Amino acid sequence: MAATLLGASFVVFGAMYLAPGSPASFLLSGRSASPAALQAINDQYHLDDPFLVRYLRWLGQVLQGDFGRSITYRTDVSTLLADRLPATLTLVAMALLVVVVLGLALGWIGAVRGGATDTAILLSTTLAVGTPSFVAAVLLQGLFAVGLGWFPTSGTGDGLLDLLWHLTLPAIALALYLIGMLARVTRSAMLEALDGEHVAVARSRGVPEREVIRRHVFRNSLGTVLTTGGLIVSTLLVCTILVESAFSIGGIGQLLELSTTTKDFPTVQAISLLIVALFMTVNLVVDLLHPLVDPRVALGTRRSGA
Structure with missing residues (x-):
């Protein structure tokens, strides 16, 4: 690293x-x-x-922790990042939660139920994967913020609850594409696990179907799903720039766009290096968790080393 x-x-x-x-x-x-x-x-x-x-x-x-002084804002870059990073991290965390919950749930349901339910999920996830984040942001903002008035159109509000309310639509726009991707990955991994011999043995021993799905199918699919985690987080970090601009959220994504336009070298360099560091940290965590989720990875490494 x-x-x-x-x-x-x-x-x-x-x-x-x-x-x-x-x-x-x-x-x-x-x-x-x-x-x-x-x-x-x-x-x-x-x-x-x-x-x-x-x-x-x-x-x-x-x-030494000194990223220089912003040319545009005439202040330390570290101060700018400290002021704007919480909004971006909150947005990414909310979007990641939506992606994990809905992506895993849709993939599970599609693999287990099959039939018309699986077809409907495949069609909806295909539509989600084909919708870029900035397009989803414009559509959601126009329908639920401007048209229906259910959500704020821009800003981050005051206080934690108001912040979460303002970030609801941006989080959904940011998560939409990744929900479809994770659902399809989960579905494929579970369908592959369903054809495994261990599943047939568990069913022949009279293990309840719910336990078979949970312990022998979904658990064996987590390795493949977890590998996608690094790609999901990196996509969230990159796409937040577009979503923050669409909803006028004062995070590091919008700061990066403005700083690039004004040739604010120190700010652009600091944000870019921060995104690279976050991406590498996420991939490191995924690599460390993978053997815990799928012990076969660690066993395979030991055997090859021996």
């Missing part, structure tokens, strides 16, 4: 300098400036230093 983060930090830092324009042009806002004024800006933000020198200076500050 340390080596990957180091490589990611180099890519994140260098990518902004490949884009056209510069922080100095934004700070000047199109106004002409004397060479002395332009030089003062370059000296303040070390824009004239060699690329490697700027990168090593930035990396040393990041390791």
Whole structure:
């Protein structure tokens, strides 16, 4: 993880300098400036230093918890992240809860019941997978917020309950695509487990069908489902940028969009590196949990090592 983060930090830092324009042009806002004024800006933000020198200076500050000072907001990037990160994490947590509950439930029902129920679930999940998050955000906002007036159209409100109320529609819009994906993965994994010999043996021994499904089918499918967890969380982190913009939520997603537009290098670099770190942490947790959910993974590793 340390080596990957180091490589990611180099890519994140260098990518902004490949884009056209510069922080100095934004700070000047199109106004002409004397060479002395332009030089003062370059000296303040070390824009004239060699690329490697700027990168090593930035990396040393990041390791100390200092992400620099925002060019747009004229404040520390760490302060901006601390103010906006709670809203984004709450939105992602709400969406993840909806994805896990509905995705697993629909996949379970479709695999177990089959027939018309399974067909209906397949059609609905296909529609969900084919609906991008920003399209779902516009449709939900137009119907339930503007049309019916059941939910707020934008913002995060005041207080925890008001925050949850404001984030309900964004969470659903963010989760819709992933609900369909997780449901289809769960259904396929359970159907494959249903054909296993251990299921036939359990049924021949008179084990109740509910126990067969819970202990021998669903539990054996969790390994495949858990592997999808990293992809789900990474998709949530990326798509929250679009959803936050649609609902005007003051989170890091909207901050990233605004900072990219204004060439706010320190803010974009900090948010990008934070997203990479969160993604890597989630994948690490998934890798650590996988052997606990499916002991065959650990046994296979030991045998290959032996």
